[in-house]
Amino acid sequence: MNTEEEMPNRDVAAYPAGLGRTARVLWPLLLVAAAALVGLLVFRGIQERADAESTLERRTEQRAIPSVHVIQPIQGALAADLVLPGNMQAFTDTPVYARTNGYLRRWYADIGARVQTGQLLAEIETPEIDQQLRQARAELATAQASYKLAKSTAERWRDLRKTDSVAQQETDEKLGDLESKDASMEAAAANVKRLEETQAFQKIYAPFEGVITARNIDSGDLIDAGGSGPGKELFHLVAVRQMRVYVQVPQMNARSTAPGTAAELDVPEMPGRRFAGRVVRTSDSMDPASRTLKVEVDVANPQGALMPGEFVEVHFKLPAPVNSLTLPVNALLFRAEGMSAAAVRDGRVVLLPVAIGRDYGDSLEVTAGIRPDERIVVNPPDSLANGQKVQVVQAGAQP
Numbered sequence: 001m002n003t004e005e006e007m008p009n010r011d012v013a014a015y016p017a018g019l020g021r022t023a024r025v026l027w028p029l030l031l032v033a034a035a036a037l038v039g040l041l042v043f044r045g046i047q048e049r050a051d052a053e054s055t056l057e058r059r060t061e062q063r064a065i066p067s068v069h070v071i072q073p074i075q076g077a078l079a080a081d082l083v084l085p086g087n088m089q090a091f092t093d094t095p096v097y098a099r100t101n102g103y104l105r106r107w108y109a110d111i112g113a114r115v116q117t118g119q120l121l122a123e124i125e126t127p128e129i130d131q132q133l134r135q136a137r138a139e140l141a142t143a144q145a146s147y148k149l150a151k152s153t154a155e156r157w158r159d160l161r162k163t164d165s166v167a168q169q170e171t172d173e174k175l176g177d178l179e180s181k182d183a184s185m186e187a188a189a190a191n192v193k194r195l196e197e198t199q200a201f202q203k204i205y206a207p208f209e210g211v212i213t214a215r216n217i218d219s220g221d222l223i224d225a226g227g228s229g230p231g232k233e234l235f236h237l238v239a240v241r242q243m244r245v246y247v248q249v250p251q252m253n254a255r256s257t258a259p260g261t262a263a264e265l266d267v268p269e270m271p272g273r274r275f276a277g278r279v280v281r282t283s284d285s286m287d288p289a290s291r292t293l294k295v296e297v298d299v300a301n302p303q304g305a306l307m308p309g310e311f312v313e314v315h316f317k318l319p320a321p322v323n324s325l326t327l328p329v330n331a332l333l334f335r336a337e338g339m340s341a342a343a344v345r346d347g348r349v350v351l352l353p354v355a356i357g358r359d360y361g362d363s364l365e366v367t368a369g370i371r372p373d374e375r376i377v378v379n380p381p382d383s384l385a386n387g388q389k390v391q392v393v394q395a396g397a398q399p
Helices: 007-011 021-064 127-162 168-200
Strands: 067-074 078-098 101-106 120-125 203-205 210-215 233-250 260-267 276-288 292-300 311-318 326-327 332-335 338-345 348-353 357-359 363-369 376-378 392-398
Touching: 021 332, 067 338, 168 276, 203 357, 233 392, 276 311, 332 392
Parallel strands: 067 392
Antiparallel strands: 067 376, 078 233, 078 311, 101 120, 120 203, 210 233, 233 292, 260 276, 260 311, 276 292, 326 363, 332 338, 338 348, 338 376, 357 363
């Protein structure tokens, strides 16, 4: 048998020099282990690369899904403070005219004067009326004398007729003359009374308590009471202890501003001060041009702080409606097909058409279209589509 030293040279050359028998036996195993390790490293590298690509793809897909913030609607609408411009007017506003012709003797009240009911404002000289009155009184005296004569004559002829001393025809004539004289006397008396009443218009009195806002006459002016219409306006008088404010209320708020609704008035020249008022009446009909309701608000003005003709802002305290929701303005989509809200259901967008009630400025009353438990997208992008997948990054109630 040949020994190891006698093995062919080719077999000995297959092992490294200097190895013993044991090493030469383990050497193939080492080569196999190294190859397996290299294969494992290569496999792990390929697997990590695939995992990285899968993670990148997943993250890319997630980033492609829009992230949205959502809120829930507020249950119950806010108490509305409807602010509208108003036109301040005096409670009573009237011109004062003369009822008789003549010349102005004197005036007693100028613009800005506060006058009481029945206070003398001016006096008019009426020489023509005075002469007419004297003439009428003389004519009345003549008519009274004629009546007395006709009465005594008629009584005398009536007595004579009883004895057949005079004819019936003559008696009837005397009685008819008495009735004629009686009518003439009444006409003369009525004329005297008319002229006396006209003469009483020499003095101009204030018809109510108020402020003189205009004086259009001066001493010596010719006063013409006019014929079929009023003549020259002498004074203009307004009552300011109570004021009227007329407001045009939009149709959507018309039924909420019924008589009795509380209101407050702001005057720009008096910041921080408000005047309490109340709706007393409405026109009960819509203006077809502006679709508004004319509303009258009365406000007390005992100190005269408010002036007729002022511009004011009227704050109506409207009652909050029942079973309504409120959303911020930035939670609604304004599109050609109408106003809608974007709700998130099962991770997808559902566009819900909504009906809007009152406008509170930064929020709106929603009367129909959404449920109280809906999750509504805040600041929805214009590209948001119905059924689009989204991811919610923040949820909560409306602040």
